[in-house]
Amino acid sequence: MSTVMSHDEHHGPAKGLSRWLFTTNHKDIGTLYLWFAFIMFMVGGAMAMVIRAELFQPGMQLVDPLFFNQMTTMHGLIMVFGAVMPAFVGLANWLVPMMIGAPDMALPRMNNWSFWILPFAGLMLISTMFMEGGGPAFGWTFYAPLSTTFAADSTDFFIFSVHLLGISSIMGAINIIATILNMRAPGMTLMKMPLFVWTWLITAFLLIAVMPVLAGAVTMMLTDRNFGTSFFDAAGGGDPVLFQHIFWFFGHPEVYIMILPAFGVVSHIIPTFARKKLFGYSSMVYAVAAIAFLSFIVWAHHMFTVGMPVAAELYYMYATVMIAVPTAVKVFNWTATMWKGSMTFETPMLWAIGFVFCFTIGGFTGLMLGVAPVDFQYHDTYFVVAHFHYVLLTGAVFAIIAAVYFWLPKWTGNMYDETLGKWHFWLSMISANVLFFPMHFSGLAGMPRRIPDYAVQFADFNMWSSIGGFVFGASQLIFLWVVIKSIRGGEKATDKVWEGAEGLEWTIPSPAPYHTFETPPEVK
Amino acid sequence: MAGKTIRRMGRLLLGLALLGGAGNALADYTLNMTQGVTEVSRDIYDMHMLVLWICIVVGIGVFGVIIYSLIKHRKSKGAQAASFHENTTIEVIWTAIPLIVLVAIAVPATKTLLAIEDTTNSDLSIKVTGLQWKWKYDYLDEGISFISALDAKSNEARARNSGIDPSSVENYLLNVDKPIVIPIKKKVRFLLTSQDVIHAWWVPDLAVKRDAIPGYINESWTRVEEPGVYRGQCAELCGKDHGFMPIVVKAVTQPEYDQWVANQKMAMAEAEASSAKTLSLGELMSKGEGLYNQYCASCHMANGAGIPGVFPGLVNSKIVTGPVADHLDIVIHGSKTNPAMAAFGLQLNDIDLAAIITYERNAWGNDTGDAVQASDVKAAR
Numbered sequence: 001m002s003t004v005m006s007h008d009e010h011h012g013p014a015k016g017l018s019r020w021l022f023t024t025n026h027k028d029i030g031t032l033y034l035w036f037a038f039i040m041f042m043v044g045g046a047m048a049m050v051i052r053a054e055l056f057q058p059g060m061q062l063v064d065p066l067f068f069n070q071m072t073t074m075h076g077l078i079m080v081f082g083a084v085m086p087a088f089v090g091l092a093n094w095l096v097p098m099m100i101g102a103p104d105m106a107l108p109r110m111n112n113w114s115f116w117i118l119p120f121a122g123l124m125l126i127s128t129m130f131m132e133g134g135g136p137a138f139g140w141t142f143y144a145p146l147s148t149t150f151a152a153d154s155t156d157f158f159i160f161s162v163h164l165l166g167i168s169s170i171m172g173a174i175n176i177i178a179t180i181l182n183m184r185a186p187g188m189t190l191m192k193m194p195l196f197v198w199t200w201l202i203t204a205f206l207l208i209a210v211m212p213v214l215a216g217a218v219t220m221m222l223t224d225r226n227f228g229t230s231f232f233d234a235a236g237g238g239d240p241v242l243f244q245h246i247f248w249f250f251g252h253p254e255v256y257i258m259i260l261p262a263f264g265v266v267s268h269i270i271p272t273f274a275r276k277k278l279f280g281y282s283s284m285v286y287a288v289a290a291i292a293f294l295s296f297i298v299w300a301h302h303m304f305t306v307g308m309p310v311a312a313e314l315y316y317m318y319a320t321v322m323i324a325v326p327t328a329v330k331v332f333n334w335t336a337t338m339w340k341g342s343m344t345f346e347t348p349m350l351w352a353i354g355f356v357f358c359f360t361i362g363g364f365t366g367l368m369l370g371v372a373p374v375d376f377q378y379h380d381t382y383f384v385v386a387h388f389h390y391v392l393l394t395g396a397v398f399a400i401i402a403a404v405y406f407w408l409p410k411w412t413g414n415m416y417d418e419t420l421g422k423w424h425f426w427l428s429m430i431s432a433n434v435l436f437f438p439m440h441f442s443g444l445a446g447m448p449r450r451i452p453d454y455a456v457q458f459a460d461f462n463m464w465s466s467i468g469g470f471v472f473g474a475s476q477l478i479f480l481w482v483v484i485k486s487i488r489g490g491e492k493a494t495d496k497v498w499e500g501a502e503g504l505e506w507t508i509p510s511p512a513p514y515h516t517f518e519t520p521p522e523v524k
Numbered sequence: 525m526a527g528k529t530i531r532r533m534g535r536l537l538l539g540l541a542l543l544g545g546a547g548n549a550l551a552d553y554t555l556n557m558t559q560g561v562t563e564v565s566r567d568i569y570d571m572h573m574l575v576l577w578i579c580i581v582v583g584i585g586v587f588g589v590i591i592y593s594l595i596k597h598r599k600s601k602g603a604q605a606a607s608f609h610e611n612t613t614i615e616v617i618w619t620a621i622p623l624i625v626l627v628a629i630a631v632p633a634t635k636t637l638l639a640i641e642d643t644t645n646s647d648l649s650i651k652v653t654g655l656q657w658k659w660k661y662d663y664l665d666e667g668i669s670f671i672s673a674l675d676a677k678s679n680e681a682r683a684r685n686s687g688i689d690p691s692s693v694e695n696y697l698l699n700v701d702k703p704i705v706i707p708i709k710k711k712v713r714f715l716l717t718s719q720d721v722i723h724a725w726w727v728p729d730l731a732v733k734r735d736a737i738p739g740y741i742n743e744s745w746t747r748v749e750e751p752g753v754y755r756g757q758c759a760e761l762c763g764k765d766h767g768f769m770p771i772v773v774k775a776v777t778q779p780e781y782d783q784w785v786a787n788q789k790m791a792m793a794e795a796e797a798s799s800a801k802t803l804s805l806g807e808l809m810s811k812g813e814g815l816y817n818q819y820c821a822s823c824h825m826a827n828g829a830g831i832p833g834v835f836p837g838l839v840n841s842k843i844v845t846g847p848v849a850d851h852l853d854i855v856i857h858g859s860k861t862n863p864a865m866a867a868f869g870l871q872l873n874d875i876d877l878a879a880i881i882t883y884e885r886n887a888w889g890n891d892t893g894d895a896v897q898a899s900d901v902k903a904a905r
Contacts, residue, residue: 058690058697060682066764066831133833139761145738146721146763149863152834234739240722241737275599277609305724305759306735307716307742310641314634321626328622329615335590336614340606342599353594360586364579371629373636374572376733377557380724380759445554446728448759451767453682455698456691457554 013514021116024108025514026093031411032115033090034404038480040082040122041397045473047075052435052469055462060453068452069137070129076140080258081165082122084392087400088261089114089172092200095407096176098505098512099194101185101521106178114171121164128154128161139450141251144232144243148224155225159218166211173207176200185504187523191282194503198285199264202292206253206260209296214250217243241306248299256295258392260288262359262399263330266352268503269406270334273349274341275500280333287326287333294323304375313372320370327363331356346498347421351402354429355395362390365440380450383443389436394429401428401479408486409493413511416486420478427475434468558728561748561775565731567636575629582625640731643743646713650704654716654723654736654758655866657765657822661704664715668788671871673818674768675699682768698755701818703772707781708748716742719866721763727756727773735760748775763864764834765822799875799902805882805895812883815876820884823864828888835864839888848894851881852904869905874898 013019013028023029050071054062063071093111097104105111128135133152136142147155180201184193193201220231220243230236232243263284271278278284301320304313334356343349365387369378378384401424409415442461447454454462493510504523508516559569597603651662658673674682678697681688690696706712716725718736725744726733729752734744748754756771776784803811817826823835830837838844843851855877858867868877875898885892 059686059688060684062684064684065767066834069761069764069766131833133831137764143722143761145863146761150721150763154833234737238739240739274597274605276605276607279609280611280615281609283610283615305733306737307740310638313637313641317633317637318630321629324626325619325622329619331586332618335586335593337609338590338593339597340603340608341593341597342603342605343594343597344599353590356590357587360583364583367579367629368572368575371571371575371633373568373633373640374575376640377568377572377728377731379733380726441555444557446558446756448726448757448767450761451757453690453697453767456696459691 022112024104024112026097026105026108026111027411027512027514029105029111029115030090030092030094033086033093033118036115036118036122037083037087037090037400040078040086042476043126044075044078044083045476047071047078048469049473051075052466054452055454056466057463058454058456058459063452065452066134066137069139069450070135072450073136073139073142074126074129077125077136078122079392080140080254081162082118082125084258084396084400085169086118088200088203088258088396089169089176091196091261091265091400091403091407092172092176094411095505096179096197096200097183098410098508098516099197099503100180100183100188101504101517101523102179102183103515103517105175106182107175110171111175114168114175117164117168121161121168124157124164125161128157131157141247142221143247144221144224144240148221148232151225156222159222162218163215166215169207170211173204173211176204177208180204185517185520185523191285192523194264195267195278195281195284195288196261196264199260199267199288202288203257203260206257206292206295210250210253210257213246214254217246217250220246241303244303244306245300248302249296251302252299253292253295255388255391256291258396259359260292262355262396263288265399265403265406266334266355269348269352269402270337270356272406272498272500272502273346273352274338274343276337276341278333279336279339280329283329284333287329290326291323294319294326298323301370301372301375304372305379317370317372321367323370324363324367331360331363344499346405347416347418347425348402348406350422350425350429351398351405354425355398355402358390358394358398358429358432362387362395365390378443380448381443382439382447382449385449386436386439386443389439394432394436398428404479404483406498407505408483409497410505410510410512412486412490413493414486414488414490415493416482416490420482420485424475424478424482427478428472431468431471431475435465435472436468438462438464438468560729560731561750561752561754562730562746563749564636564640564746565729567639568731571633571636574632578625578629640744643713643745645711646745647710648707649713649715650706651715651717652725652736654718654720654725654762654769655871656720656763656864657758657769659704659723659725659769659771660719660871663785666785666789668785668792670702670788672700672702672704672772674770675701676818678770679768695755697768698757698770698772700770700772703753703774705774705776705781705784706746706748707778708751708775710778711745711747713743713745716744719870720863722760723758723762723769724760725756725771726759727754727771729754730756730773733759748773751775751777768822795873795875799873799898801875802897802899803875803879803895805886805893808879808882808895808897809886811876812879812881813887815872815880816883816887819868819872820880828884828890838884838890840890844884845890845892848881848885848896848900849904851885852877852896852901855881856901856904874901874905877901 131154135154136158138147223229224231230238232238232240267278298320300316369375438461442458447458495509496506557572559566649664653660658671660671662669677693681690681693716734716736718738723736730746732744732746734742754773758769824830824838828838856869859865878896878898878901881896885894
């Protein structure tokens, strides 16, 4: 070994496919997660297009009811477990080490594994659709006994796939917690951490707490289906409602798993483009912690119609509406951050403002749904569909897109095309509202969710929603083009990228070198 | 069909053009929750409006401040960023205000909820059983029992590419072959359960939505104030035909209700008597075809082919072309291995079951030549 390799050559990425298969680099793995999430977003989106095409007008035109149910189920599962969650883990991989001044994630080899489980779990889930009897057709909430003794044989593959996705999430969460708690740069105390790091730290604890509960639920399904147990079978002394309690004990924290990191993202973008410090940093942290705590004690508000004792219904109503308090604090703080700022409206800021508006609308309908007596009319209607798409699509997904635009120059070293980015935003913002706002009305008018065909009085609202849906779906192709264009070239990004940017990730070169912060920075 | 679609799209565009201006363009839209026809449904509507208005007021406030800020505090207007980033007083105030608002919501909500859950002192009780994909009603005090399913016209129109325009079908997907009849101004208690998966019985005008869960008996109640026909649907995903199990409640005056009860009892006695008769193969086949299409075709399909991997086909199947006793057993008692095959002995009378079984054994080229009689069913029960 007489030749002395230069530092960069030695530590540069490997070439070809093996770089991606064997990588332990947090940036590579972040990229993998993000591309995987985008592909799943497109697959799940294509299923939504099938749903909206069938619902374009009354009558059954394109698909059969059983296939329609597979579409709604797979759309939900893929968007939750394949798109939103991996996208946030991808952002965490890219950003957490750079934000806390760490050279990489704490457990790099596990990081590789937790990603590479995903494509196989995802493929297995999708493959069920090609099996005899079709894929899961019982809704993403897979209530027993429809999902146990009444479901197609492919359900066992669905169960295995959920197990794998859960293992991946838990490993990802362990990695994030270990990284944040052990690898912060000297001087970065907990209360100096950027909010994205804070929200992910709390999210990771939620994941570790509830993914095993989901694993328990699907394991009980598995034994009910194959080994003669009766956990959820009333005829054998079991309890179908027990399934719902277990599922929502996972499911409610799960929805916060998908929104808390979004809060973090928005809390970076708004101060940057308002050129003003985030208002109420510590109350933002406490609000996230409060929301996370409340998320564990409100699960049965998804079950007001199952016939709980009235005392339980009252408790879940009171606890649920309490969530409005910390959530309102967050919205007020973002508003106060913009107030008397010096704002510019680059694409990430547009998405962040779109997030604040639409998420707040979803928050309002959330409050309405939390009021138990009125929930009897809203429950399982399109009003609920409108609500959770406002918080998940125009909430979580908008935040993910905002994050990509915001940090893309740091990742690729090139600015994205601002004009195309703005087209992407405005088309998405308008079409998403044309898509989801009428669903409030169809729900209030009495249209149940998860039906493949509907009475004619719901026809106009559904046609609106479908038109909005098609435009929204098509608009996302602009996003793909913008990202590819920025990878291939464009105006060179500065290190700081944005005039108002603050944080360690903006102190390193653009594009971020393969290895960063090998010597920890000093945080004052 | 295509013309209809174009007309509807035209109406949408017109609506878009007139949006905000002419209210009558939106006249045929139902934009809000129904107020319904019971005290509870009106209380719920009032609660809904209260929370909605609170949200609108808060929304106007918050969005107003944001929009003002977006317009005024922009760099292009020369705005300089202020440096404040916390203020304990204001943070305490805007944490406390939502709390007070929530208490204002919780008090009336608690009152309404307690009223909804008070099922005591009812005048009559009806047991509602969810089945894939129809409802069974048992009038516990009268001994009346029947099944209520999607009406034939909707059922025909909802087949894929049926060529029937749904808007030409009256109450498309919201009509049944036999509605449930209740007296007005009486407290009617519903006892809800299910024989297979979870369903939910929902009639918006009564503001009753309650899950029908196997192994559970849930309770709910209503007191309808005026006569009328009130329509609803199953609200919990219950499998393939979840979208096709509507509910129709006919509320009538007490004398009309008494008359209806008397008629039902008479009809049931007649059906009992007719099931002693022996029918020819032809009679059984023609009766059986209609019943098969109503009760069996949603899973086994009208052509008997089933859906591979989910619902077994009946063409040349071992059970359908094998010994009659096995066929009787699975139809009457249900499948021991697959819970999706319900015990139809609990749903249908002897003559109907005999007709269905005869039809299955002779249709689609099965041609066993067996004519199963009501007496055979009775013996096999």
